[in-house]
Amino acid sequence: xxxxxxxxxxxxxxxxxxxxxxxxxxxxxxxxxxxxxxxxxxxxxxxxxxxxxxxxxxxxxxxxxxxxxxxxxxxxxxxxxxxxxxxxxxxxxxxxxxxxxxxxxxxxxxxxxxxxxxxxxxxxxxxxxxxxxxxxxxxxxxxxxxxxxxxxxxxxxxxxxxxxxxxxxxxxxxxxxxxxxxxxxxxxxxxxxxxxxxxxxxxxxxxxxxxxxxxxxxxxxxxxxxxxxxxxxxxxxxxxxxxxxxxxxxxxxxxxxxxxxxxxxxxxxxxxxxxxxxxxxxxxxxxxxxxxxxxxxxxxxxxxxxxxxxxxxxxxxxxxxxxxxxxxxxxxxxxxxxxxxxxxxxxxxxxxxxxx
Numbered sequence: 001x002x003x004x005x006x007x008x009x010x011x012x013x014x015x016x017x018x019x020x021x022x023x024x025x026x027x028x029x030x031x032x033x034x035x036x037x038x039x040x041x042x043x044x045x046x047x048x049x050x051x052x053x054x055x056x057x058x059x060x061x062x063x064x065x066x067x068x069x070x071x072x073x074x075x076x077x078x079x080x081x082x083x084x085x086x087x088x089x090x091x092x093x094x095x096x097x098x099x100x101x102x103x104x105x106x107x108x109x110x111x112x113x114x115x116x117x118x119x120x121x122x123x124x125x126x127x128x129x130x131x132x133x134x135x136x137x138x139x140x141x142x143x144x145x146x147x148x149x150x151x152x153x154x155x156x157x158x159x160x161x162x163x164x165x166x167x168x169x170x171x172x173x174x175x176x177x178x179x180x181x182x183x184x185x186x187x188x189x190x191x192x193x194x195x196x197x198x199x200x201x202x203x204x205x206x207x208x209x210x211x212x213x214x215x216x217x218x219x220x221x222x223x224x225x226x227x228x229x230x231x232x233x234x235x236x237x238x239x240x241x242x243x244x245x246x247x248x249x250x251x252x253x254x255x256x257x258x259x260x261x262x263x264x265x266x267x268x269x270x271x272x273x274x275x276x277x278x279x280x281x282x283x284x285x286x287x288x289x290x291x292x293x294x295x296x297x298x299x300x301x302x303x304x305x306x307x308x309x310x311x312x313x314x315x316x317x318x319x320x321x322x323x324x325x326x327x328x329x330x331x332x333x334x335x336x337x338x339x340x341x342x343x344x345x346x347x348x349x350x351x352x353x354x355x356x
Contacts, residue, residue, distance in 0.1 A: 002028045003341075004080045004100075008036045009107070010056045010087040013326040014063065020085075023334065024341050031067035033057045035074040036091060048298055049088045056087075083340070085333055094119055103127070103340055107329045110269060111350050112242050120352040127336055127348045130356070131184035132328040133320035137267050138188035140319035141237050144291030145172065145193075147313050148235075148263045173197035178233030180226070180249075181205075181240025181268065182217070189237060190216040201229055205240075230257040235265065242269035243355035250274065255281040263289045267319045270295040282309050293319040 003026045007017060010033070017029045034057030040050045060067065069077065078091060078098040085105045091097060094104070095118045104119065106128040119126060147153070149170040158165045177193045179186045179202040190200045194216045201219040203226055211220040221229050226249075230236060236258065240246055250264070251274040258264070264287060266273055275296040281287050289311035298317055306312055322328075336346045350356060 002026055003082050004077075005029045005083045005085065006032050006077055006081045008033045008053065008084070008086045008089070010052045011321070011325060012087075012107075012330065014065070016326070016330060019330065019334070020337070023337050030069050030072075030077055031060070031065070032069060032074055032077055033060070033087075034067065035069060035077070036086075036089065039074055039091065040089060043092065045089075047089070053087065053089065083337075090114055090119065095121070095123060103336075103346070105129075105333055105336065106350075107132075107333065109356070110242060111356065112269075115350075115352055115355055120350070125346055126350045127346050128350050128356075129329055129332050130348045132332045133322075133325065134184035134188040136322035136325065136328075137185050137239075137319040138192055139322075140293060140315070141185075141189050141239070141265055141267055141291070142192050142196075144265045144293075144313060145177070145235055145237075145263075148289055148291055149175075153310065153313060174199065175234040176201060176232055178202065178229045178236045179217075180229070180236065180238050182220070183239065183241075185267070186237070186239040187215065189239060198235075201232060203229055226254065227257045230254055231259070233262055234259065235263050238264070238266045238268045238272055240268050240272065241356035242271055245355075246272050248272070248274045250278075252277040252280070255286050258287050260285060261288050263287065263291065265291040267293045270298065279305055279309075282311055289313075293317055 003024070005020060005027055007020070007029060009016065009031070017031060020029050021027050033053050037050055037053035037057055041054070074091060075097055081098050081101050083103045084101060085107065087107050090104065101124050103125045109128050109130050111126070111128060114120070149172050151167065151169055154167065174197060176199045179189055179200065182202050182204040186202060190202065193200050200217050201221065202217045203221045203223050205223055207220050207222040209222065210225070212218065214220045238250070249272050255277055278290065282290060292306065292312065292314045294317050300306055306314060332348065339346055
């Protein structure tokens with residue numbers, strides 16, 4: 001009996017579909033990237049992720065790739081699907097349209113858009129790519145830290161102006177990095193920070209008391225001691241999932257608790273920071289600056305003040321986009337696909353209760 005796998009992909013290597021089929025002879029793969037993008041666009045979803053799916057479909061067409069869906073509708077394919085791999089977006093009304101579906105895998109981490117839908121009512125298993133991109137994202141944070149500490153934007157401007165200008169920069173050895181969220185990204189970041197001689201402190205959701213010397217972390221605080229971490233940090237990195245509890249976790253009170261010489265870095269979700277309070281903090285000098293890869297709305301508007309603030313470095317939600325991204329993402333999926341076929345428990349299961 002065939003095992004029907006639907007794939008809606010972006011930024012995956014060209015041989016990805018063939019590699020899925022090679023895992024087991026019973027697997028039949030269909031690429032529904034273009035069909036899903038078309039449906040979401042017709043439903044009026046104006047999202048950068050939809051544009052990315054459309055771009056992926058156009059690239060496949062230009063390469064002559066055959067999605068194996070000629071003459072078929074997304075509904076007919078969903079009706080027979082047992083497994084679905086999706087980059088970021090799922091079809092609307094999935095459960096009523098895919099009665100045979102048993103496992104849905106998001107290649108990324110954020111599932112907040114779907115956590116309260118019937119996708120999480122227990123009829124199917126939902127997994128994600130948690131931890132797959134921990135290394136490139138932690139490297140991106142480290143890059144932000146060095147960029148801010150060494151004032152790289154000022155160096156670039158001086159070069160553009162052909163201006164020979166020497167100035168004082170911040171030495172990182174002995175400075176304190178506060179990491180909010182000790183998942184795969186946060187843990188990898190603490191290792192890198194220790195490598196440059198930083199003191200590392202962190203909050204962890206499961207911590208119930210102040211702990212010392214846990215892995216690469218000098219001090220671990222429960223989330224209730226967040227203000228203590230903020231007061232003590234020279235750099236603060238947000239590396240936690242977006243849940244009901246973490247939404248706008250960093251607001252005016254939290255930003256005013258930080259040192260005026262401190263920097264905040266966000267590679268998790270834009271909604272974890274109150275963006276209005278952050279703008280005020282950056283303009284009025286409550287903190288020294290920020291490194292931002294994620295934003296409340298993406299892409300940010302062309303008239304956003306974030307573009308012009310000299311104490312902000314930003315990137316367009318690309319912290320995980322390394323040259324090995326596809327390898328890391330596919331490895332997590334293939335590990336779980338083999339587990340699924342052999343009847344073993346899947347990894348990275350997402351639950352409604354946790355929100356990730």
